[in-house]
Amino acid sequence: GDSVTQMEGPVTLSEEAFLTINCTYTATGYPSLFWYVQYPGEGLQLLLKATKADDKGSNKGFEATYRKETTSFHLEKGSVQVSDSAVYFCALGHSGNTPLVFGKGTRLSVIA
């Protein structure tokens, strides 16, 4: 079955540091890939997505590129802020009525 593996946390960074959170996947067919973010005390919200190989999703300074050859979708940000402290989930989905498959989440703490 489909699965998503993302790097273990927690990750602690200083403000303005570079962020990478690794995500790899196993899936049949041609899934879409997503990053969702969960701020403290809230539900998840979509951060960015990519629907086919070599697509780059971007939002709020975050980027991720769909790499089919390495089955990866790593999340990056050039300069993190304290407000980026959250849990980040990598996920995949297929067209049709199949639910998302999530990774276990990576907690990011950014300190001033």
Next chain:
Amino acid sequence: NAGVTQTPKFQVLKTGQSMTLQCAQDMNHNSMYWYRQDPGMGLRLIYYSASEGTTDKGEVPNGYNVSRLNKREFSLRLESAAPSQTSVYFCASSEYGTGDTEAFFGQGTRLTVV
């Protein structure tokens, strides 16, 4: 614009008690989902409803039942709560399948079973 609304936000149950978690969305979405979130386990799908009138089991359905009451509402019932069901429960909805459209999540229900 409320989005996905879950009630209650917090609940403490004794082992063996029953309860229903309510979820409603106001976005006219076809698909709705129930997940549980546990430390180190990420989000695991309990049940989902691809459209009104249909429900399907997810990864961890044991001990739960669901009802898609209408297009707006999707409830999750614990018939006899167990300590292993202590978790944070999230309801989500999407216009169609989540490979095609964004999933919107409620704020969660934190359930403790003692």
